[in-house]
Amino acid sequence: MKALRIYSIALGMAAIMFAGCSGTYLDLTPEMQNVLNNYYKDAEQLRKGVNSAYGILQAEGVYELANLVLGELPSDNTWDEVPANDNGNYGQLDLFSMTSANTIIDKAWSHHYKGIQQCNVILNRVDGIADMAEAEKKNIKGEMCFLRGLMYFNLVRIFGDVQLVIKETTNPNDFFGQVRTPKEEVYKQIVQDLTDAFAMLPDAPAEKGKAAKGAAAALLVRFILL
Secondary structure (H helix, E strand, C coil), rough: CCHHHHHHHHHHHHHHHHHHHHHHCCCCCCCCCCHHCCCCCCCHHEEEEHHHHHHHHHHHHHHHHHHHHHCCCCCCCCCCCCCCCEEEEEEEHHCCCCCCHHEEEEHHHHHHHHHHHHHHHHHHHHHHCCCCHHHHHHHHHHHHHHHHHHHHHHHHHHHHCCCCCCCCCCCCCHHCCCCCCCCCCCCCCCHHHHHHHHHCCCCCCCCCCCHHHHHHHHHHHHHCCC
């Protein structure tokens, strides 16, 4: 009887605890990180998103490492003294024996597409920001078009045909199985992005390190001269 009484009390307490639990207490938005669907609600958040798009330029797969290594090691300018070092990553580039397991190649692809996604997110969200002046929105659109054009400019020179994505990816399943876009179409998008950027960017950068008309014009000319 004593054991039955203890069991009954425990069962009753458990029932009270579960009854007192609400979905609002259990289904919480992470507090230590920003969640895309609940972000970009005001000008301050959007500006942070713009900085994040610029930040990808410092990623290992972009200008911290990959673009420099991919541009130099396969050339006659440099060589890898011990090709077996670093799991062969650098040696593969030097000897033109690259495989899909090469981490430099992998990061070059993934980090550039992270930057493209961030540009697409900002371009998709900027018009919905109520507390931002239209002039600043126009400037931000120009910056994102410039950065997206730059990302594709790098990708097409490294890989040739690549997947062309110019809309925010809200459901990754929508892009499973997408084939590469012929580089001629990617070239057209690069020209379009840089032309749009030139039209929307200011003559002088809004802040140090940000893009202006001169950057868009210089990259467009460099692209045409390739």
